[in-house]
Structures are given as structure tokens and as C-alpha cells.
Amino acid sequence: MRPTGRVTIGDVARSAGVSVATVSKVINDRYGVAPETSARVHEVIADLGYESSIVARSLRSRRTNVIGILVAEFEPFSTELLKGISEAVEETGYELLAYSGGLRRDDRIGWEQRYLSRLAGTLIDGAILVTPTVVAPDGSIPVVAVDPHRGPSGPPTVDSDNVAGARAATEHLVALGHRRIGFLGGRPDLESARLREQGYREALGAAGIPVDPDLLRVGGYRADLADLPAHELLSLPDRPTAVFAANDLSAIRTMEVARELGLRVPDDVSVVGFDNVPESALTDPPLTTVSQPIHRMGAEALRMVVDLVEGRPRDAHLRLPTSLVVRGSTRAL
Amino acid sequence: MRPTGRVTIGDVARSAGVSVATVSKVINDRYGVAPETSARVHEVIADLGYESSIVARSLRSRRTNVIGILVAEFEPFSTELLKGISEAVEETGYELLAYSGGLRRDDRIGWEQRYLSRLAGTLIDGAILVTPTVVAPDGSIPVVAVDPHRGPSGPPTVDSDNVAGARAATEHLVALGHRRIGFLGGRPDLESARLREQGYREALGAAGIPVDPDLLRVGGYRADLADLPAHELLSLPDRPTAVFAANDLSAIRTMEVARELGLRVPDDVSVVGFDNVPESALTDPPLTTVSQPIHRMGAEALRMVVDLVEGRPRDAHLRLPTSLVVRGSTRAL
DNA sequence: CGACGTGTCGAAAACGTTATCGACAACGAT
DNA sequence: ATCGTTGTCGATAACGTTTTCGACACGTCG
Numbered sequence: 177m178r179p180t181g182r183v184t185i186g187d188v189a190r191s192a193g194v195s196v197a198t199v200s201k202v203i204n205d206r207y208g209v210a211p212e213t214s215a216r217v218h219e220v221i222a223d224l225g226y227e228s229s230i231v232a233r234s235l236r237s238r239r240t241n242v243i244g245i246l247v248a249e250f251e252p253f254s255t256e257l258l259k260g261i262s263e264a265v266e267e268t269g270y271e272l273l274a275y276s277g278g279l280r281r282d283d284r285i286g287w288e289q290r291y292l293s294r295l296a297g298t299l300i301d302g303a304i305l306v307t308p309t310v311v312a313p314d315g316s317i318p319v320v321a322v323d324p325h326r327g328p329s330g331p332p333t334v335d336s337d338n339v340a341g342a343r344a345a346t347e348h349l350v351a352l353g354h355r356r357i358g359f360l361g362g363r364p365d366l367e368s369a370r371l372r373e374q375g376y377r378e379a380l381g382a383a384g385i386p387v388d389p390d391l392l393r394v395g396g397y398r399a400d401l402a403d404l405p406a407h408e409l410l411s412l413p414d415r416p417t418a419v420f421a422a423n424d425l426s427a428i429r430t431m432e433v434a435r436e437l438g439l440r441v442p443d444d445v446s447v448v449g450f451d452n453v454p455e456s457a458l459t460d461p462p463l464t465t466v467s468q469p470i471h472r473m474g475a476e477a478l479r480m481v482v483d484l485v486e487g488r489p490r491d492a493h494l495r496l497p498t499s500l501v502v503r504g505s506t507r508a509l
Numbered sequence: 510m511r512p513t514g515r516v517t518i519g520d521v522a523r524s525a526g527v528s529v530a531t532v533s534k535v536i537n538d539r540y541g542v543a544p545e546t547s548a549r550v551h552e553v554i555a556d557l558g559y560e561s562s563i564v565a566r567s568l569r570s571r572r573t574n575v576i577g578i579l580v581a582e583f584e585p586f587s588t589e590l591l592k593g594i595s596e597a598v599e600e601t602g603y604e605l606l607a608y609s610g611g612l613r614r615d616d617r618i619g620w621e622q623r624y625l626s627r628l629a630g631t632l633i634d635g636a637i638l639v640t641p642t643v644v645a646p647d648g649s650i651p652v653v654a655v656d657p658h659r660g661p662s663g664p665p666t667v668d669s670d671n672v673a674g675a676r677a678a679t680e681h682l683v684a685l686g687h688r689r690i691g692f693l694g695g696r697p698d699l700e701s702a703r704l705r706e707q708g709y710r711e712a713l714g715a716a717g718i719p720v721d722p723d724l725l726r727v728g729g730y731r732a733d734l735a736d737l738p739a740h741e742l743l744s745l746p747d748r749p750t751a752v753f754a755a756n757d758l759s760a761i762r763t764m765e766v767a768r769e770l771g772l773r774v775p776d777d778v779s780v781v782g783f784d785n786v787p788e789s790a791l792t793d794p795p796l797t798t799v800s801q802p803i804h805r806m807g808a809e810a811l812r813m814v815v816d817l818v819e820g821r822p823r824d825a826h827l828r829l830p831t832s833l834v835v836r837g838s839t840r841a842l
Numbered sequence: 843c844g845a846c847g848t849g850t851c852g853a854a855a856a857c858g859t860t861a862t863c864g865a866c867a868a869c870g871a872t
Numbered sequence: 873a874t875c876g877t878t879g880t881c882g883a884t885a886a887c888g889t890t891t892t893c894g895a896c897a898c899g900t901c902g
Contacts, residue, residue, distance in 0.1 A: 182630040182649055184858060195882045200860055210880060227626035231564050232858030235887050250595035250605070252787075255588035262583035262609060272583070274607040276595060293560035297515040298888080316515055454585075454787030462790070517888060528852045533890055543850060565888035568857050631858080847900080855892085862885085872875080 183224045192220040203228060234299050243481055244300035245274040246291045246308075251398070252425065252453035253470065254306050257322060260474025261304065268482050273300060286310055292319070302481040304474075305331075307397075309365045318484035320477045323368050332484065333493045334477045338368045341466035341498030342375025345420050345448045348464070348500055350383045353509035354418040354446060357385075358409040360402060360430060361394040362422035369397070372422045372450060391416055395426045402426035406433040410445065417509055418446035424456040427463055431505065442507035452501055461504030469496050516557045525553040536561060567632050576814060577633035578607040579624045579641075584731070585758065585786035586803065587639050590655060593807025594637065601815050606633060619643055625652070635814040637807075638664075640730075642698045651817035653810045656701050665817065666826045667810045671701045674799035674831030675708025678753050678781045681797070681833055683716045686842035687751040687779060690718075691742045693735060693763060694727040695755035702730070705755045705783060724749055728759045735759035739766040743778065750842055751779035757789040760796055764838065775840035785834055794837030802829050 185203075189196045194213060201209050202217040220226075234240040245261060247254045258274060265272055275295060279287055288308035293316075296303065302318040309325040320332045349357050359376045362369030373392075380387055390412065393405035402421065406429060409419060421427035427449030431441050439445050441461060449456055452467035476494055483490045518536075522529045527546060534542050535550040553559075567573040578594060580587045591607060598605055608628060612620055621641040626649075629636065635651040642658045653665045682690050692709045695702030706725075713720055723745065726738030735754065739762060742752060754760035760782030764774050772778050774794060782789055785800035809827055816823045 182626070182858090185860095186858075196859080197861085197882055197884090198880090201881090204860080206861090208880060213880080225622065225626065227623050229568075229631050229858055230627045231568050231631035232887090233860075235564050235568055235858080235889090236860045237887085250588075250591045250607075252592070255583075255591060258583045258588060258591075258607075259585070265609075266612075271610040272608070274583075274591075274609075275605070276598075276607075277604040279599075289558065290560050293515070293558065294563045298562050298564035454791055457791040457795070458787055515888090518890095519888075529889080530852055530854090530891080531850090534851090537890080539891090541850065546850080562888055565857090566890075568859090568888080569890045570857085843902105845900100845902085847898105849896105849898080851894105851896085853892105853894085856890085858887105860886085863883090865882085866880085868877100868879085870875105870877085872873105 182229075183226050185226070185228065188217065188220050188224060188226050191224065192217045230299070238297075238301075240299060240301055241269065242271045242273050242300050243478065243485075244291075244295050244303040245272065245306065246288055246295075246303055247274060247276050247306045248279055248287055250274075250276060252455050253423070253451055256453055256470040257306060257474040257477075260471030261478045262474075263471065264475035264478040268478070270301075270482060292316070302485040304477045304481055307363075307366060307368075318481055320481040320484070322473060322477050323366065325365050326367050331492075332480055332490060334473050334480065334496070335368065335494075336468040336473065336496045336498050338371035338498070339375040339378070341450060341468070341500070342372040342420070343379045344375075344498070344500040345450065345464075345466050346376045346379035347383070348502065349418045349420065349446060349448060349506065350379060350385070352418075352446065352506060354416075355385055356388070356391065356414065356416040356418070358391040358393065358416035358419040360405055360409060360419055360421040360426050361392070362397045362426070364394055364396075366397070369422055376420055395422060397423045397425060399425045399429040402429040403433065406430040407437075410434055410437050410439060416445070418448070418506070420448045420450075422450055424449040424451040424453050424463060424465055427465065427505075428455065428459055431459060431463070442505050446506040448506060457503065459505070464503045464506040465501055467499050467501045469498075472496060515562075516559050518559070518561065521550065521553050521557060521559050524557065525550045563632070571630075571634075573632060573634055574602065575604045575606050575633050576811065576818075577624075577628050577636040578605065578639065579621055579628075579636055580607060580609050580639045581612055581620055583607075583609060585788050586656075586756070586784055589786055589803040590639060590807040590810075593804030594811045595807075596804065597808035597811040601811070603634075603815060625649070635818040637810045637814055640696075640699060640701075642696075651814055653814040653817070655806060655810050656699065658698050659700050664825075665813055665823060667806050667813065667829070668701065668827075669801040669806065669829045669831050671704035671831070672708040672711070674783060674801070674833070675705040675753070676712045677708075677831070677833040678783065678797075678799050679709045679712030680716070681835065682751045682753065682779060682781060682839065683712060683718070685751075685779065685839060687749075688718055689721070689724065689747065689749040689751070691724040691726065691749035691752040693738055693742060693752055693754040693759050694725070695730045695759070697727055697729075699730070702755055709753055728755060730756045730758060732758045732762040735762040736766065739763040740770075743767055743770050743772060749778070751781070751839070753781045753783075755783055757782040757784040757786050757796060757798055760798065760838075761788065761792055764792060764796070775838050779839040781839060790836065792838070797836045797839040798834055800832050800834045802831075805829060 189199045288305045296316040305321045307323045395402040449463045449465035452465045456463040522532045621638045629649040638654045640656045728735040782796045782798035785798045789796040789798050
């Protein structure tokens with residue numbers, strides 16, 4: 177009489193000769209069960225290797241002690257964040273559940289709402305949304321957004337100083353003597369992409385270099401979406417001598433495209449990225465990039481959401497500093 | 510009458526003037542509902558932004574279309590694997606749920622059993638266990654183990670050729686003229702750690718170099734656990750001129766320890782790692798290491814578990830090749 | 843005109859757990 | 873003796889779904 181291998185609380189109850197209710201009390205050590213009974217039940221639990229089903233438990237009671245990380249895809253930025261979150265969770269007693277649906281290309285928008293409705297209220301007590309495009313936290317559970325679509329407004333937020341980082345990257349190229357500097361943008365629906373472009377423009381403006389619209393291309397923070405604009409940029413009649421890509425994945429692809437076109441990096445074209453994911457050091461030459469403190473961002477986001485879950489008020493927004501990491505993909509003109 | 514923000518199937522039913530059962534049928538488009546009714550329900554669903562709760566759904570029905578990745582901790586190896594899995598999942602229509610409890614130091618053993626009982630049967634249709642220590646897949650759901658505690662036996666498995674990789678690493682050091690080569694081991698309960706030590710021994714044997722037990726230390730694949738043995742190794746009166754660490758995290762810590770002790774890498778001591786996680790290229794100098802095809806391992810593990818879930822038979826074990834990546838942390842004696 | 847299929851729907855049970863509340867016994871105080 | 877108190881336990885109702893099955897209203901066929 178056990179179709180599935182699962183051992184339920186009912187099995188334990190039967191085997192221990194008590195009711196399901198009593199077993200439940202023992203597990204959550206609620207008041208009102210005799211020490212001997214408790215001992216016996218514990219014994220049976222160990223014997224049968226019973227472990228309560230998160231699903232059933234969370235369906236019934238609101239608290240689950242699980243924090244959800246909702247992410248469109250496990251790419252380098254998300255996974256770096258995950259590492260930071262994972263480090264920070266150890267002290268808290270919470271568990272982590274990173275969720276990613278198999279998204280089709282077209283419904284990459286609004287996924288955070290769907291995931292949230294699917295998991296919130298049941299299964300998770302709070303959520304960290306990574307690069308969400310829609311805000312509208314419908315109040316069901318506490319939510320912290322990392323790198324959200326519209327800067328610090330709406331839900332609590334952790335991000336980094338995108339403008340300053342982008343400015344530093346562009347100034348670095350300017351200081352190397354570059355004047356035709358291409359910009360390969362990020363996801364247009366993300367605030368960070370907008371801010372990085374802003375930093376780029378500011379730096380050019382400060383250096384007295386006019387912005388050539390022809391050198392502005394829009395990517396999408398993903399390698400495949402960076403491919404075409406990178407090609408366009410590097411095939412221009414009056415080719416830019418440097419490209420600032422809005423994130424590392426785009427920058428890495430840009431370097432690949434350059435090689436395909438017979439261009440050497442950094443001799444023929446300099447490339448700068450943004451994020452400083454570990455992969456950026458693996459390239460040949462290693463990528464010059466803007467470092468975001470991704471681990472810290474994850475850790476802070478976790479602390480934030482835990483505080484909110486436990487009813488402690490928090491400052492709504494946290495912005496961490498960025499810094500330029502000069503490696504081998506840039507060179508003086 | 511909505512204490513939580515959650516909109517349930519009941520709300521939809523009421524709002525559409527039909528029964529819950531009908532709504533359920535519409536959602537899962539079962540046969541037996543009039544087109545007009547279906548249209549009306551769909552409208553209400555869109556209106557209210559309803560999304561069915563995974564928890565409740567999976568509690569009732571066996572299938573969830575979710576694959577679980579069970580991991581003790583999100584460290585570089587797991588997250589690289591996750592990327593590979595994530596890439597492979599897109600074609601399949603499954604969703605991913607990476608789960609990691611906040612494990613205390615002491616109960617790092619047997620976690621896979623507990624996680625499995627907690628999630629299996631409900632919530633996930635199949636699971637990928639990353640570096641599990643205990644086998645015993647109690648038949649509840651299909652399970653694939655990556656880098657398991659006891660090589661290819663028991664549950665289906667994906668791993669890489671640890672012996673050949675370790676031999677290549679050690680031979681590389683031997684070829685550079687090193688004869689006193691330390692070995693900083695991995696988690697003793699993992700087959701991969703045993704095999705990497707075996708490869709080390711084989712290479713030394715083939716080169717006619719006796720194995721000095723004093724140069725064999727046991728770590729645990731984690732930076733903190735590598736700290737002490739690395740110190741011991743590098744503080745030996747007759748210090749080894751090279752260290753082969755059983756994974757990159759240990760190797761990276763070994764380089765840090767060397768620096769603390771005033772030793773230069775690779776001038777005073779060469780260091781080789783294992784895994785080739787992206788972080789290994791970030792170090793100064795960049796780490797020479799054995800490359801495992803981690804992304805491919807993840808992708809293959811996913812395909813394997815999906816096949817098993819859908820009832821297609823699979824070869825039980827898959828072993829992928831390794832290769833040496835020579836970077837800057839090794840030098841001729 | 844009765845029998846029977848067909849299409850459409852809802853009532854109700856089930857999944858595994860937790861929470862509430864009443865039942866019951868034992869016991870000390872009045 | 874009676875009454876309340878305390879300690880222990882179990883029935884039972886939820887939680888939000890899916891699934892089974894029967895009810896009902898039509899047509900259609902003999």
C-alpha cells in the first residue's frame with residue numbers, strides 16, 4: 177500500500193500508533209505531547225526516514241522558511257549573484273530555491289509576475305527578483321529586486337552605480353586616445369542599460385566628443401543578441417577604434433566578432449565590458465571591464481528580503497559602488 | 510475576502526460564473542468544455558492575472574514538469590553545472606528548480622536524501638544530485654548523480670575522466686622537472702577525490718618517483734578546508750616544489766597561502782588545480798588546471814533525467830574527457 | 843416514441859500537511 | 873463528593889489544485 181516511495185506523516189502515525197495530529201505536533205515541537213510519545217515518534221521517524229513534504233506543509237501554513245530567487249535564465253550574472261546569496265544565507269536558517277522556467281524567447285517579459293504568482297503565498301516566504309522588467313509587487317510577499325527595470329522606485333532594490341561605472345569605462349578609453357567609441361547597449365527595458373548609456377554619453381560630453389548616433393547600437397545583455405549589432409559596429413566604413421559593451425557577455429561576443437572580421441583585440445579595436453563576471457578573465461585577451469560587487473549585491477539582497485520577511489523595516493534601496501578593472505582588451509591608440 | 514494577495518482558482522470560477530472544476534479543465538485544456546465557456550474563463554484569467562499555484566497543483570497530480578537540481582551549496586562547480594543545465598533545458602519545456610538548504614557544517618552528509626524526500630513525489634518529477642555522498646535512490650523519482658560518492662554504480666551518473674585528468678596534471682609537473690609534488694586531496698567521501706589521487710599516484714609511479722606520504726594531505730574541495738593542509742604542505746622542512754590540488758578552490762587557496770608564507774607562484778612553488786571553473790583564470794597568476802567539460806556535464810545530466818522521466822531508457826553512466834589547461838601557475842624547476 | 847449516445851458541466855474526493863478545538867482522564871482544591 | 877485545572881491526545885477542517893463520476897439536456901436512431 178505504498179504506490180510511490182514516499183513515506184507520509186500518515187505512515188509514521190500508523191507505525192507509531194498515534195494520530196497524524198500528534199506526529200505533526202512532535203515534528204514542530206508544539207506544546208502538548210508527552211515526552212514518551214514524542215520519543216517514540218521520533219524513533220519511528222528516524223526509522224522510516226520520514227521527511228515532511230515542503231509542498232504539503234507550505235500549502236497549509238504560510239511560513240516555509242524558503243527564499244526564492246527568480247531568474248529568467250542561469251547566466252553568469254545570475255549565478256554570481258547566487259553565490260553571494262548562498263554565502264549569506266548560511267547564518268540565517270533559511271533555505272534557497274532558485275527558480276527558472278523554460279522561457280520561450282517571446283515571453284521573456286512579465287515572467288517575474290508569473291513566477292511570483294506561482295510560488296508566492298505558497299512555497300516561498302520572500303523573493304529576490306533578478307533583472308525583472310515589471311514591478312508591481314502585489315503585496316503578497318516581500319520582494320527585493322536586483323537590477324530592476326526602473327531604478328529605485330517601487331519595490332526595494334539593490335543595484336550598483338551604473339552611471340559612474342560606465343563613465344569610468346568610457347573615460348578609460350578616452351584617456352587611451354580613442355575618440356570613435358562605439359556603444360553596444362543592453363536590454364532596453366532595463367534601467368541599468370539606460371544608465372550605462374547615460375554614463376557613456378556623460379563621459380563623451382565631458383571630453384568634448386560629440387555622440388555619433390551611428391556608433392550607438394542596441395543589444396540585449398545576451399551573446400546572441402549582441403552578435404548583429406557588434407557586426408554592424410565593426411563593419412562600419414568609419415570603424416570605431418573602441419567598443420564599450422553594456423555587459424561582459426556582449427563584450428565577449430564583440431571580441432569574437434572582431435576576430436571573425438579579422439580584427440585583432442586590442443591592436444585594431446579595444447573592448448570594454450561591464451559586470452566583471454569570472455568569464456571575463458577567461459578570454460584572450462582578458463577583458464577590461466567594470467566591476468560590480470555582484471557577490472555583495474546578492475548578500476545584501478538576501479539580508480534585505482530576510483529582514484522584510486521577519487518584519488524588520490529596511491531602507492528601500494541600496495546602491496553599491498563600481499570600479500574599473502583594466503586587463504588586456506584595451507590599448508592606447 | 511482576500512487576506513493574501515493571492516488569486517485562486519476559486520476566484521476565477523466565481524468571477525466567471527462557473528465551477529472550479531471547469532476552470533481547471535480550461536487551464537489544462539481537457540476535453541469537455543464548450544468553446545464559449547473556455548473563452549470567457551480565459552478572459553477572466555487574463556483579467557485577474559491568475560496563475561495556478563505550483564504547490565497545490567503538484568500536491569494533487571504527480572507530474573509537475575519541474576526538474577530539481579539539489580546542491581549542498583552554490584559554489585563555482587555547481588553554478589557552472591547550472592549554466593549547462595539551463596542551456597539544455599530550453600528545448601525541453603521543463604522548468605528548473607535549484608534547491609539548497611542552509612546546511613549547517615555538521616549535517617553536510619546525507620543532505621541529498623533529505624532534500625529528495627522533501628521534494629520528490631511532490632514538486633519535482635526528477636532530480637539532478639550534485640556531488641551526493643549517499644546513493645540509495647529509493648525509486649520515488651528518477652535521479653541522476655553528477656560526480657557521485659561512489660563512481661558508476663547505483664544511480665545513473667555523469668562524471669569526467671578524473672584519473673586521466675589527474676595523471677595529465679601530475680605528468681605536466683613531472684615534465685617541468687618537479688619531483689617533490691604535493692597532493693592536496695578532495696572530499697574523502699567522494700569518488701572523484703579518490704580517483705584524482707589515483708591519477709596522481711599513477712603518474713608518479715610511471716615517472717619512477719616514490720610517493721612520499723608526507724606530501725599527501727586531505728582537504729575537502731572547499732577553500733576553508735584547504736587552508737590548513739596547504740599551510741602544512743608549504744611549511745614542510747623539505748618543502749614540495751609543486752602542489753597538485755584536487756580542485757580549483759583548493760588550488761586558489763593554496764596560492765593564497767603560498768603568498769602569505771612569502772612564497773612566489775610559480776617561482777617558488779608551482780600549483781595545479783582541477784575543474785577549470787571561470788574563477789581559475791581570475792587569479793594572479795592564472796591557474797594551470799585540468800578542465801572538466803562542466804557545461805556539457807550539466808547538459809547531459811539534464812537530457813538523461815528528462816529521458817528517464819519520460820520513460821525512455823538510458824545508458825546508466827556517462828564519462829566525459831578532461832584536458833589540461835596550462836596557464837601561469839606552473840613553471841619549470 | 844423509447845433508447846441511447848454526446849456534449850457540457852459541477853459535486854466531491856483526494857493529495858500531505860498544520861491548526862483548532864473538544865474529549866477525556868487524572869488530580870488537587872474546596 | 874464536586875468542581876475546576878492540567879496534561880494528553882485525536883477528529884476535523886482547512887490550504888489550492890486535479891480528477892473522477894454522475895447529472896442533465898439535447899439530438900439521433902431504430
